[in-house]
Amino acid sequence: MGRHSGCYKQKLRKGLWSPDEDEKLLNHITHHGHGCWSSVPKHAGLQRCGKSCRLRWINYLRPDLKRGAFSQDEENLIVELHAVLGNRWSQIAAKLPGRTDNEIKNLWNSNIKKKLKQRGIDPNTHKPISEVDREKPTTSSNDHMSLSSSSATNQDFFHVRPSDFSDYFNSNLGLSVDSSLCSMFPVQFSTGNMVGSVFQTHSCVKPSISLPPDNSSSTDQAAPNWEFQTNNTSIRPNHNFEDLKWSEYVNTPISLPVFVKSEADYLANVSSLADPWSQSQNESLNTPEASDVFCKDLQPMAVSFGQSL
DNA sequence: AATATTCACAACCGCAAGTCA
DNA sequence: ATGACTTGCGGTTGTGAATAT
Numbered sequence: 001m002g003r004h005s006g007c008y009k010q011k012l013r014k015g016l017w018s019p020d021e022d023e024k025l026l027n028h029i030t031h032h033g034h035g036c037w038s039s040v041p042k043h044a045g046l047q048r049c050g051k052s053c054r055l056r057w058i059n060y061l062r063p064d065l066k067r068g069a070f071s072q073d074e075e076n077l078i079v080e081l082h083a084v085l086g087n088r089w090s091q092i093a094a095k096l097p098g099r100t101d102n103e104i105k106n107l108w109n110s111n112i113k114k115k116l117k118q119r120g121i122d123p124n125t126h127k128p129i130s131e132v133d134r135e136k137p138t139t140s141s142n143d144h145m146s147l148s149s150s151s152a153t154n155q156d157f158f159h160v161r162p163s164d165f166s167d168y169f170n171s172n173l174g175l176s177v178d179s180s181l182c183s184m185f186p187v188q189f190s191t192g193n194m195v196g197s198v199f200q201t202h203s204c205v206k207p208s209i210s211l212p213p214d215n216s217s218s219t220d221q222a223a224p225n226w227e228f229q230t231n232n233t234s235i236r237p238n239h240n241f242e243d244l245k246w247s248e249y250v251n252t253p254i255s256l257p258v259f260v261k262s263e264a265d266y267l268a269n270v271s272s273l274a275d276p277w278s279q280s281q282n283e284s285l286n287t288p289e290a291s292d293v294f295c296k297d298l299q300p301m302a303v304s305f306g307q308s309l
Numbered sequence: 310a311a312t313a314t315t316c317a318c319a320a321c322c323g324c325a326a327g328t329c330a
Numbered sequence: 331a332t333g334a335c336t337t338g339c340g341g342t343t344g345t346g347a348a349t350a351t
Contacts, residue, residue: 015320050337051321056319087340088339090340102340103318111317
C-alpha cells in the first residue's frame with residue numbers, strides 16, 4: 001500500500017518497543033505534544049515510522065490508560081455493546097474510559113468469543129448457535145426486524161446496529177431518527193422467561209435488565225402494574241431495573257424493543273410505562289415518538305409474535 | 310527435561326476517509 | 331479536480347510466557 005511508505009523506504013525499527021524508545025516518545029509528546037505524527041519520530045530521535053509511534057502512544061504510553069484486567073462489568077458491557085455495534089472497536093472503546101480499541105479487540109478475540117461459544121452463543125450474531133445454523137441459508141436485509149418469526153430472540157435486536165434502526169425508522173415508519181439517539185428500553189412478556197433490553201448509544205449507560213425468577217410462576221416479583229393482553233399473551237413493561245449478569249442474560253430468548261429518540265424521551269417513556277398503559281391495545285402511550293412507533297408498528301408485530309409462541 | 314500447544318498481548322498491514330496544496 | 335499525504339480503523343500476525351504432553 002502506498003501512503004504508509006516511511007517504514008519500508010527507510011531502515012526503520014519494527015517489532016517490540018524498548019524502554020529507551022518508550023522514554024524518548026513519552027518525553028517528546030509530554031513536552032511538545034504529538035502534532036503531526038509523521039514528524040514525531042524525527043523530533044523524538046526514533047527510528048520508527050509515525051504510524052508506529054502513534055500506535056504505541058495510543059495503546060500503551062497514554063497517561064489516561066487504565067491497564068490491568070477487565071472487570072466483569074466491563075466484559076458485560078463489551079458484549080452488550082458488541083451486540084449492537086458489531087466490530088466497531090473504536091466506538092466500543094469510547095464507552096470504556098481508559099481502554100483502547102486494540103485491548104478490547106484482543107479481549108474479544110481471545111476471551112469473550114470463547115466464553116460465548118461455550119454457552120452456545122454465536123459471537124457474531126449473538127444468537128444461539130443452533131439457531132444461527134438453522135437460519136444460515138436465507139437472510140434478507142430486513143429479516144432481522146421481523147418480530148413475527150417465532151425464532152426471534154434478544155439478539156435479533158442487538159444484532160441490528162443503530163444505523164440500521166434509523167434506516168428502518170426513516171424508510172418504514174416515516175420518522176426521522178438520528179441513529180446516535182436510537183435506544184431500546186426493556187419490556188417483558190409475562191408469560192415466559194423473556195426480556196427486553198436497555199441500550200443507550202450516546203452515553204455509557206449500563207444496560208439494566210431484569211428477569212422473572214423462572215419460566216413459570218413469579219408471584220413474589222414486584223410486577224409492573226399494567227399488562228397488555230392478547231388471546232394468550234400479556235406484555236408488560238419491565239421497570240424493575242436490577243442488574244443482570246450476561247450469563248443469565250444470554251439464556252433469555254426473546255425481546256420486544258421499543259425505540260426512543262433521546263435520553264430524556266427514554267426516561268419519560270420508562271416513567272410513562274410505569275402507569276397503566278390503557279384498556280385497549282389501540283390507545284396510544286402518552287409519550288412522543290417511541291409511543292407512536294410502538295403502537296403503530298412494533299406492538300402489532302409483538303402481538304403477532306406473542307401469538308406465535 | 311524437552312517439546313508442543315495455547316494464550317494474551319503488542320504491533321503490523323492494508324484500506325478508506327479526510328486534508329491540503 | 332487531482333494527487334500527495336495524514337489519520338484512524340479493523341483484521342491479522344508475531345512474540346513471549348504459561349501450560350500441557
